Amino acid sequence: MRLSLDFKYSQKFIDEKTLVRLKNEAIEASKSLQAKTGKGNDFLGWMDLPSRMKAQTERIQSLANSIRLNSEVLIVIGIGGSYLGAKSGIHFLKHHFYNELSAEKRDGPAIFFAGTNMSPQYLKDLIDLIGDRSFSLNVISKSGTTTEPAIAFRFLKSELEKRYGKDLKDRIFLTTDPDRGALTGMAKNEGYEKLVIDPSVGGRFSVLSPVGLLPLAVAGVDINALLSGAEAAMKDVDNTYDENPMLQYAVVRNHLYQSGFKIEMMINYEPRLHFLAEWWKQLYGESEGKEHKGIFPASASYTTDLHSLGQYVQDGERHLFQTLLHVEESAAGMVIQGTADDLDKLNYLEGKTLDYVNKKAEEATLQAHYDGGVPNIIVKMEKADTYNLGYLFYFFEYACGVSAYMLDVNPFDQPGVETYKSNMFKLLGKPNV
Numbered sequence: 001m002r003l004s005l006d007f008k009y010s011q012k013f014i015d016e017k018t019l020v021r022l023k024n025e026a027i028e029a030s031k032s033l034q035a036k037t038g039k040g041n042d043f044l045g046w047m048d049l050p051s052r053m054k055a056q057t058e059r060i061q062s063l064a065n066s067i068r069l070n071s072e073v074l075i076v077i078g079i080g081g082s083y084l085g086a087k088s089g090i091h092f093l094k095h096h097f098y099n100e101l102s103a104e105k106r107d108g109p110a111i112f113f114a115g116t117n118m119s120p121q122y123l124k125d126l127i128d129l130i131g132d133r134s135f136s137l138n139v140i141s142k143s144g145t146t147t148e149p150a151i152a153f154r155f156l157k158s159e160l161e162k163r164y165g166k167d168l169k170d171r172i173f174l175t176t177d178p179d180r181g182a183l184t185g186m187a188k189n190e191g192y193e194k195l196v197i198d199p200s201v202g203g204r205f206s207v208l209s210p211v212g213l214l215p216l217a218v219a220g221v222d223i224n225a226l227l228s229g230a231e232a233a234m235k236d237v238d239n240t241y242d243e244n245p246m247l248q249y250a251v252v253r254n255h256l257y258q259s260g261f262k263i264e265m266m267i268n269y270e271p272r273l274h275f276l277a278e279w280w281k282q283l284y285g286e287s288e289g290k291e292h293k294g295i296f297p298a299s300a301s302y303t304t305d306l307h308s309l310g311q312y313v314q315d316g317e318r319h320l321f322q323t324l325l326h327v328e329e330s331a332a333g334m335v336i337q338g339t340a341d342d343l344d345k346l347n348y349l350e351g352k353t354l355d356y357v358n359k360k361a362e363e364a365t366l367q368a369h370y371d372g373g374v375p376n377i378i379v380k381m382e383k384a385d386t387y388n389l390g391y392l393f394y395f396f397e398y399a400c401g402v403s404a405y406m407l408d409v410n411p412f413d414q415p416g417v418e419t420y421k422s423n424m425f426k427l428l429g430k431p432n433v
């Protein structure tokens, strides 16, 4: 087990009888995931993805190497599950200022994301930012029909054509469905390299497929180590409850939900974890928010947000609980030095590391929020490395499947997303809607 859960700061909100009932429900939900008898059982391809993908890493790595060689910039085009995994992985594993580093220090192309919105200014600024640097595109869309990435691709492809002409086979890499969608047609017509998303893997469960793996490999991430971490979690799903963090997480969050805590805030004290919470929000929001049910997933990055949301969390309406991602090891020493005049009155911290101060802020906040009526689940990991990230991705995916089954909703569809789209298409005059 690569991570552990600590419920010390949620104990007083846990009632033994409810816990036992929910444990049994979670065990049943897990069995039905594994037997493929539950709702949405044609979308369970993510469950053995970590082992299956190992056969594809050589090709993914070789495409990544060619992008690393011919491009100073990679633009990843995709939205929702087609970008959040890669983005969160790069933030989690790479330098905080990866894109701003000089090319030598960065050791890989700068990586930017497009197709995540429809802002014209964003796209103009992105094109401006690329400037005269060489660049390639990884267009990711499972359906191949999503409007935001399709529009971004049109603009960025025309930028590529201006520089490199019509033959863009070594500049455009598509990640999409094996047979369907506009990108599949383009791959055939234009001869672009195409990586396939297994039709039984939904977008928000696709980070461990080529969707996440190609951009991560371009950033220099060891994708085999990532898959090994995920594989370890995959094996842990068979553990008994006490050795099974996925079941424990699903049970306690459902217990808190049933006790009136309708909002779960994913909390971190390390900015590198910020985008993992964005990925998690999509995973849980789109999987559970159905039939007028579901925990609302929110997030905050501390200590930054203690200076904005902290007041509400401490004293506002008692309808939220927090899930803290705690990283034990800190990378840099950063020891606080004493000064002769002590004008900033910080000499009392002389000799302490910045991590020590950060961890004390975490401890103090946990206690304060707990005392104020906010339950906290702590997800503890030794260090924020590639292997543990793989574990974490799978951990959250599996727990999400179990948790949604406990709510009796289908975790793998997203019917609610269609309503705004069909309104928008009518307003835009799209034919045949």
Ligand code: PA5
Pocket: 079, 080, 081, 082, 140, 141, 142, 143, 144, 145, 146, 149, 202, 203, 204, 205, 286, 414
């Ligand atoms: O989880 C999902 O299925 C969605 O959020 C999709 O990832 C998102 O809508 C993008 O879809 P596509 O990859 O088909 O462009």
